[in-house]
Amino acid sequence: MLKLKVIISFLLFAAVSLFIIAAGKKDRDDIYKTTPLEFKIPKGWPKPTVDFFKKNKLTEEGFLLGKKIFYDSRLSKDGEVSCAGCHQPFGAFATFDHDLSHGVSNSFTTRNAPALMNLAWMIDFHWDGGVNHLEIQPLGPLTAPNEMGITLDSALMILKADSAYYRMFNNAFGNPAITSQRMLKALAQFTGSLITSNSKYDRVMNGLDTFSNFEKKGYVHFKNNCASCHKEPLFTDNSFRNNGMLLNRFKDIGRQRITALSSDSLKFKVPSLRNIQLTFPYMHDGSIFSVPQVIDHYIAKTNAPQIGLDSVLRKPIVLNKLQKNELIYFLYTLTDTVFTKNKRFAPDGPVYFKH
Amino acid sequence: MYKDNFLIIWVVVVGLTVVMFEADAQSKAADFTLRFKNTANGNSLVLLDSTYKNTFGESYQVTKLKYYISNIHLTGKQSNYKSKEVFLLNAAGSDSATFQLKPGIYTELRFMLGVDSILNCSGAQDGALDPLNGMFWTWNSGYVYFKMEGYSTSSTADLQRIEHHIGGYRGINKADRQIELTLKEPIVIKDGDTKAIFIQVDLDKYWQGKSDIKIAENALIMFPGELAKKSADNFSGMFSIISIK
Numbered sequence: 001m002l003k004l005k006v007i008i009s010f011l012l013f014a015a016v017s018l019f020i021i022a023a024g025k026k027d028r029d030d031i032y033k034t035t036p037l038e039f040k041i042p043k044g045w046p047k048p049t050v051d052f053f054k055k056n057k058l059t060e061e062g063f064l065l066g067k068k069i070f071y072d073s074r075l076s077k078d079g080e081v082s083c084a085g086c087h088q089p090f091g092a093f094a095t096f097d098h099d100l101s102h103g104v105s106n107s108f109t110t111r112n113a114p115a116l117m118n119l120a121w122m123i124d125f126h127w128d129g130g131v132n133h134l135e136i137q138p139l140g141p142l143t144a145p146n147e148m149g150i151t152l153d154s155a156l157m158i159l160k161a162d163s164a165y166y167r168m169f170n171n172a173f174g175n176p177a178i179t180s181q182r183m184l185k186a187l188a189q190f191t192g193s194l195i196t197s198n199s200k201y202d203r204v205m206n207g208l209d210t211f212s213n214f215e216k217k218g219y220v221h222f223k224n225n226c227a228s229c230h231k232e233p234l235f236t237d238n239s240f241r242n243n244g245m246l247l248n249r250f251k252d253i254g255r256q257r258i259t260a261l262s263s264d265s266l267k268f269k270v271p272s273l274r275n276i277q278l279t280f281p282y283m284h285d286g287s288i289f290s291v292p293q294v295i296d297h298y299i300a301k302t303n304a305p306q307i308g309l310d311s312v313l314r315k316p317i318v319l320n321k322l323q324k325n326e327l328i329y330f331l332y333t334l335t336d337t338v339f340t341k342n343k344r345f346a347p348d349g350p351v352y353f354k355h
Numbered sequence: 356m357y358k359d360n361f362l363i364i365w366v367v368v369v370g371l372t373v374v375m376f377e378a379d380a381q382s383k384a385a386d387f388t389l390r391f392k393n394t395a396n397g398n399s400l401v402l403l404d405s406t407y408k409n410t411f412g413e414s415y416q417v418t419k420l421k422y423y424i425s426n427i428h429l430t431g432k433q434s435n436y437k438s439k440e441v442f443l444l445n446a447a448g449s450d451s452a453t454f455q456l457k458p459g460i461y462t463e464l465r466f467m468l469g470v471d472s473i474l475n476c477s478g479a480q481d482g483a484l485d486p487l488n489g490m491f492w493t494w495n496s497g498y499v500y501f502k503m504e505g506y507s508t509s510s511t512a513d514l515q516r517i518e519h520h521i522g523g524y525r526g527i528n529k530a531d532r533q534i535e536l537t538l539k540e541p542i543v544i545k546d547g548d549t550k551a552i553f554i555q556v557d558l559d560k561y562w563q564g565k566s567d568i569k570i571a572e573n574a575l576i577m578f579p580g581e582l583a584k585k586s587a588d589n590f591s592g593m594f595s596i597i598s599i600k
Contacts, residue, residue: 136479136493140494143493179485180479180486181479181485257495260528
């Protein structure tokens with residue numbers, strides 16, 4: 001028995017040695033190698049609470065694969081709806097000028113598509129925070145009958161039918177296996193890289209620009225009335241709050257749907273206000289169409305608080321017409337055209353958007 | 356550069372060979388299997404075609420039965436076995452969890468019905484936890500730990516469906532449960548043994564245990580919360596050892 005073991009071990013030993021020698025002789029270039037990408041935290045920003053890229057190393061190859069999947073409308077029941085169909089680059093990755101978004105076969109979502117940005121700093125995803133990790137978020141839209149409407153199986157089959165994907169999975173992960181985990185990790189590399197930090201506001205904060213008088217006054221109104229929830233520099237504190245939105249026709253109770261706590265009724269995740277100029281209409285159901293109307297909403301709600309309204313909003317907001325305009329001017333300094341026009345985030349070829 | 360690498364690898368290989376012999380000299384791990392036998396009304400569960408009755412006299416058929424077993428723990432005299440590995444059991448698929456066990460005498464067997472909280476919120480997983488297995492909620496993230504679907508004339512749901520998707524990893528809604536099995540005699544593992552424990556999973560006890568789960572009242576349990584917790588409280592009563600072979 002021992003003799004056999006000795007022989008087996010020696011054979012194994014010899015085989016391993018030969019393998020090493022053979023590998024050494026091979027051209028070094030065809031060994032799997034990715035190009036690491038650095039996750040840059042903009043100046044003055046906090047570190048993300050969750051490090052999504054700790055176990056999903058950011059690489060150029062992974063990012064490019066994620067981008068291709070993001071813009072691929074074949075990944076839907078009718079072949080017309082990609083992630084980008086609802087998260088449009090020219091609309092700061094929200095659905096431009098739509099309260100609700102179009103899914104497959106003339107269906108509609110029941111919520112407004114949030115602008116995808118600075119996702120790496122988020123803790124919970126979706127308006128109700130029901131999604132607990134960036135990587136698994138796409139499972140929702142892929143399989144929802146009113147979004148992309150396919151099964152995860154068929155999504156993988158569609159990827160497997162395209163030889164370009166084999167090459168890209170190989171480049172990103174070292175072999176061409178197309179798995180759900182890899183697809184999701186690649187998507188997260190793309191979506192998690194959508195960082196917007198080049199607005200006028202950012203330039204001012206970094207001492208590279210100055211606010212106009214109007215904007216400066218607006219900033220003061222903002223700090224007095226809005227900043228505790230829409231916390232700088234991300235313009236959200238990632239909490240769930242009731243800001244006075246009423247139960248809509250879809251009976252959307254928000255956070256309560258996830259926690260089953262009545263105290264969470266009509267609480268929604270505080271959205272970032274970056275690129276707010278581009279992401280109208282507003283709120284979880286897109287029911288408020290313009291920024292002036294949003295401000296009127298806050299003035300009305302804080303002056304006549306209903307049950308459930310967040311305690312921060314129980315102090316009446318008083319702004320005259322001029323002051324409202326100042327606040328709007330400030331909010332528009334959060335527009336980042338470097339972000340919306342960034343070629344790195346744009347599709348490689350023409351993309352069709354359903355309207 | 357290349358020579359250096361080669362030298363390092365050579366040394367590692369020699370080292371490993373030595374270690375292999377050392378470990379080998381002591382003991383040889385055994386293939387150990389937990390084999391789950393789903394039953395209803397005292398018979399092996401047959402999907403779709405058979406009709407069963409729960410203790411409340413409600414008849415039902417099962418079309419789907421899947422559950423996660425993880426954190427298997429065997430306490431022994433010489434050594435313990437503890438693993439975080441997750442197995443998906445499926446009445447229409449795999450009925451067993453196999454792993455390597457060192458020789459010894461084991462006196463306690465424990466595992467979890469469910470998936471560790473942390474694995475519920477750590478992003479995309481593969482293997483048993485691949486979302487392709489249809490055991491992951493997409494709108495309220497987390498794994499379904501126990502999924503039973505079927506039909507019942509007592510069901511008030513559309514098409515008289517039963518859908519029990521039991522899970523929950525957050526705070527008060529946690530639905531994973533520890534299952535502790537009494538071993539009448541210790542499990543003795545010898546060098547190179549292959550052994551299996553046959554475990555009964557009795558659906559009769561699912562409907563009535565610590566809580567009463569009546570189909571007429573609870574045809575659909577689809578998200579974490581009070582109802583799911585009531586169901587989960589019956590898990591531990593469902594499992595018992597049939598035999599060790």
